[in-house]
């Protein structure tokens with residue numbers, strides 16, 4: 001996956017010196033500067049209570065900042081009509097917020113109807129959106145939310161948020177309520193959708209794996225609503241700005257490098273003694289360590305043949321993966 005800036009470079013959302021102190025004195029967000037480029041997927045990540053949801057809700061004016069300015073497309077949101085503003089911003093939340101007594105199709109039609117679309121247009125658009133998020137309208141349109149799985153309900157929530165075709169999408173822990181396997185599938189689906197739609201997305205999660213997986217850029221928040229670091233996933237992993245970020249991204253950093261480290265010929269063992277026919281699993285030399293490990297798990301003896309085109313170049317064993325990961329970690333530390 002390409003984690004480099006997919007945006008156009010033009011800033012779509014700009015927070016400058018934004019702060020939020022709640023009436024009881026809680027400082028939820030402190031002096032926040034953050035820019036999101038058009039078409040970019042930015043993830044806000046950090047421990048519970050560090051101001052992620054507050055930040056998101058200030059962007060669509062569900063909460064008013066106490067200091068600073070927020071611009072969308074160069075316009076100060078505090079001077080925009082909140083109803084018009086929210087029309088251009090889709091909002092997806094963990095609790096999904098589907099109307100339980102309305103059918104799936106009606107849930108998705110809500111927003112376009114609200115803005116005066118004719119019923120037939122809204123219905124057609126809703127059917128297209130259900131299709132887009134992988135729910136066959138013939139099967140699901142007339143069901144009630146309770147007749148869907150958690151993952152399916154979440155897809156309806158995404159379809160509803162996209163219904164007014166907003167350029168900006170805000171998502172607050174959108175995959176938080178589903179089990180880990182469904183969660184990864186929903187993440188992949190959303191990334192595929194986003195590669196087609198190119199929305200400007202700000203997404204909140206407390207899960208650093210999700211953040212690194214999904215974000216073009218990731219903003220790591222620390223307690224007290226302080227932005228600890230803002231950068232691409234590889235910048236965060238390779239050059240954590242301070243101990244807090246290091247700890248936060250570090251927990252499973254070694255394993256995460258499996259997905260970004262390529263096989264290195266120096267970590268292979270020679271092919272001698274093993275005939276190519278003995279190897280039930282092979283990968284190409286351009287594979288990642290993660291792909292090699294997956295292939296290794298399919299082999300009874302725990303080794304995988306590595307090919308460069310049609311030619312065998314060696315055998316990768318668990319020991320080779322260990323060496324490659326250690327080298328990759330040392331490289332990352334050296335660069336930082």
Ligand code: ADP
Nearest residue numbers: 022024026028047048049050051052053054055
């Ligand atoms: P996160 O989404 O990162 O978990 P929040 O933005 O929801 O964090 O909250 C940030 C801080 O603000 C927390 O300490 C939370 O308890 C506090 N907070 C959130 N909403 C309110 C509120 N309406 N009144 C007072 N404090 C609040």
Ligand code: MG
Nearest residue numbers: 052053054204
């Ligand atoms: Mg929150």
